[in-house]
Amino acid sequence: MKGFEYTRPTSVQEAVQLLSAQNARALGGGTDLLGIMKDALLPTDRVVDLKGIQGLDHIKDDSGTLAIGALARLNDIAASSLVAGKAPALAQAASLVASPQIRNMGTLGGNLAQKVRCWYFRDADRTDCYKRNGSYCYAVLGASDLHAVFDGAACFAVHPSDTATALSALDATVVVAGPKGQRTVPIASFFVGPDTDYLRETVLAPDEIITEVRVLLGAPSVFLKAAPRRSIDFARTSVGAQVIGTNVIQTARIALGAVAPTPHRATKAEAFLEGKSLAPDVIAQAAELAADGAKPLASNAYKIPLIKGLVRQALTALSAR
Amino acid sequence: MSDRDIPRSGETAPEEALSRRRLVFGGLAAAGVVAATVGTFGRAATAVAARQPLSDKVVVTDPTLCVGCLACEVNCSTWHASVGRSGVPRIRILATPEVKLQTQLASYLPGRTGFSPSTCRQCPTPWCAPNCPTDALRVDPATGDRYISETECIDCGKCEVDCPVEWKGTLARTSLPIDSKRVIRDATNNVYVKCDLCIGRQGGPICVERCPVNVAIRAGYVKSDHLALDLRPSTQEQWEKLV
Incomplete structure (x- = not known):
């Protein structure tokens, strides 16, 4: 691994200041960043270890809003009875990330801000990948098993985060701190597609960090994940779903993970569900609509039936509550 | 001079580019019809066609070789923004279900x-140019590129009105309808933009390269005697084929 400067700030302000240097990167649990550094995928001259900042690992009910600090570990979120009871999709997503060891290290902020798992990006030799400031996407005419069926634009890497999918379904808000202070970003506009900027996955500037994620407590939600292995694997497709309304659905949110460069909201299915109840035929039609508009590459068409199946299972699970 | 003034490796200062006045009045004087056409610049363009150099190149596209990856649109935006010009893409991909992909690509x-x-289309007669009140729409004398100097553009939209070619249909990127000329407005920066063949970029248009x-x-790997996005001489014959 190339040499780097290690810093351990004790406040958010100090962290933001340290991150303003060129090629400075924030370290949460380090489960993503260290891999990137070992393979020299992105230049890293300074590591800003956020774990020295006190008070960013809370999980609490803040007047009807679930507030989770960016440094809260995934295992703590998965084990939290508050999260499991009030925002079950997030607890399920956190419990399905990778392995116990990684969940014990990995943080919520890091899980949201992680880089893509595209096998071409992670191949140290492919320096001309768009994500590495290159000029080519190998997935377009190459092996595209892991890649996007929605919204690919020049780059076809998908966002790999399970918690991002769950939080999109829960319509969370991300609190971000930067040199100009604090701002809140709705999760729907937190992730950035390659048509906006293929070098980053989120709206975070290099000197900004996530400090908190906030979710309104209440309505039933569910998260399901499909991956070749039951453990230590990234989703090939995942779904987070939440329905608001008792007998008749007022609002439905269906977020699909690992099928697009950002968590993909199945807006046609959501609109279709409004004003209906979760009867089997309604669920079947919504599942079909969830995959509407998918444009598979050479070897990722399998994600289309996977989307339909997962959405059907997720809505069926919600209908039983 | 900022990069928005379209530098060209020192070859062409904007003021040297053929301006509206030179195009219209120079051309009209040569044709001997100044008095008859003053005030009707739009029509006057026909009279000056012979005076205008053709563009050396035009980006010719083959829909049967397009897989809709949007690399052209994204790179167009990214490169133009990186040199300080508007990031609105000058090339657009429309969803056209009737177009069938070339057999080898379709099998994969x-x-x-x-x-x-x-x-x-880098029209032989640049209809968009003559009515520009600030000479922002220029013809590069060295290459014939028709381009807009964004620092001079005052957002009046006359070039858009005069542009003879359209995008009409559904955008592949957003699945939203588009009904626009190919000179397009950047509503964020209040300028009009069009394909400038990446003027000033070594290696030519980035869409063709990438x-x-x-x-x-x-x-x-893909068998074809021509490229999906090809640079070809902008001859009258070529232009008529495009139309």
Whole structure:
């Protein structure tokens, strides 16, 4: 691994200041960043270890809003009875990330801000990948098993985060701190597609960090994940779903993970569900609509039936509550 | 001079480019019809066609070789923004389900058919140029590129009105309808933009360079005697084929 400067700030302000240097990167649990550094995928001259900042690992009910600090570990979120009871999709997503060891290290902020798992990006030799400031996407005419069926634009890497999918379904808000202070970003506009900027996955500037994620407590939600292995694997497709309304659905949110460069909201299915109840035929039609508009590459068409199946299972699970 | 003034490796200062006045009045004087056409610049353009150099090149697109990956649009935006110009893409891909992908590509990518990329045709007579009140729409004397100097553009929209070619249909990127000329407005920066063939960029238009199908054709993986996005001489014959 190339040499780097290690810093351990004790406040958010100090962290933001340290991150303003060129090629400075924030370290949460380090489960993503260290891999990137070992393979020299992105230049890293300074590591800003956020774990020295006190008070960013809370999980609490803040007047009807679930507030989770960016440094809260995934295992703590998965084990939290508050999260499991009030925002079950997030607890399920956190419990399905990778392995116990990684969940014990990995943080919520890091899980949201992680880089893509595209096998071409992670191949140290492919320096001309768009994500590495290159000029080519190998997935377009190459092996595209892991890649996007929605919204690919020049780059076809998908966002790999399970918690991002769950939080999109829960319509969370991300609190971000930067040199100009604090701002809140709705999760729907937190992730950035390659048509906006293929070098980053989120709206975070290099000197900004996530400090908190906030979710309104209440309505039933569910998260399901499909991956070749039951453990230590990234989703090939995942779904987070939440329905608001008792007998008749007022609002439905269906977020699909690992099928697009950002968590993909199945807006046609959501609109279709409004004003209906979760009867089997309604669920079947919504599942079909969830995959509407998918444009598979050479070897990722399998994600289309996977989307339909997962959405059907997720809505069926919600209908039983 | 900022980069928005379109530098060209020191070859062409903007003021040296053919301006509206030179195009119209120079041309009209040569044709001997100044008095008859003052005030009707739009029509006057026909009289000056012979005075205007053709563009050396035009981006010719083949929809049967397009897999809709949007590399052209994204790279167009990114490169123009990186040199301080508007980031609005000058090339757009429309969803055209009736277009069928070339057989070899379709056998590999059956789900990626029905896309049509297109951009400015670098018209032999640059209809967009004569009515520009600030001479922002220029013809590069060295290459004939028709381009807009964004620092001079005052957002009046006359070039858009005069542009004879359209994008009409559904955008592949957003699935939203588009009904626009190929001189387009950047509503954020209040300027009009059009394909400038990446004037000032070494290596020519970035869309042609980075199209992955082009890369595969050049490497021999995809069999085709021409590129998906091809640069060809902007002759009258070529232009008529495009129309």
